[in-house]
Amino acid sequence: MADLLSRVARTLDPETAHIWAIRALGGWGKAGAPLAGAMPRLGTRVAGVSFPNPVGLAAGLDKDARAVSGLMALGFGSVEVGTLTPRAQPGNPQPRLFRLSEDRAVINRMGFNNGGLAAGVARAAAADRRGGVLGINVGANKDAADRVADYVAGVTRAAPVADYVTINVSSPNTPGLRDLQAGAALDELLAACVAVRGATPLFLKIAPDLDRAGIDGVARAVIDRGVDALVIGNTTISRPALRSAHAAETGGLSGAPLRSLAAAKLGEVRAATGGQVPLVAAGGIDSGAEAYARIRAGACLVQLYSALVYEGAGLPRRLVGELAACLARDGFANVAEAVGA
8 A cells, every 4th residue: 555655756846746745654554554563673772762673764754743653554663744934934845855766865945944943843743653763853044143043943843843853054054054053053953952962862974075174073062062973974965977967956966876975975974973973874874784784884773764665655665675684694683882883
């Protein structure tokens, strides 16, 4: 059923398909679909949180926490909702979401479109997590006079509900947002957010476009401020060779063409942090073998999103099974043994 829904969705305009999929998954979750069967080998603990498996849904699909239960039922060990901003905002003008089918990629310039922090967090609090982990991704409004204050508001509101909160300073679709990834601006932001997160783990999501100096600066800041994990990374503004007619669209590129860049940046971040900070790998992950490669390169968890467009809603269960087989083949009793191996 899930794969049939995925095939139908690919016949629709990308943003219409997105909306339709969230509605369908929201209804499916209410119907009582169970979480994918537990695999003890895949259970792992990161930042003090127990994940039933290391395969998570990246932020951006369920922006307003409308389909948490249905998404968990697909087999994800974690679902990250958002990005949520303090006030509702419409995002950028349409069209703003493009399928690059020939490249198995997506370009988006959505611009943090969401219904606002209060409504999103309330839905997240009411969601049936089905034994999975819930992350809430927070950001700043486009017209915010004080972006640090927006992040503080997001962390303050989300922390009592979420299993972890992610600070998203890496979207390329809000002008100036990525400037918060560097120097004194990043240190100020992290200090302010750590001060209000309570006991809830705090993750930081960075761009795959950072150079090595930028990565070194992020590593120092997260270690100094006690951030619990780094997500590497968001979409890229770089453009490898692409075949699609939409290749020249502005926005963030995700999917298969991001794979090599994301993997390389994971290695750089692992080297810069020296294993002191748990890492979450995202970008171009579409198989158990790729998830396993990122884990062996130092990731404790992996996230996917764009691959669902092309592989269908059955992908999480298949990927989890493939990952378990990879671990068993190489004699690892659990995910933690394979991290950085």
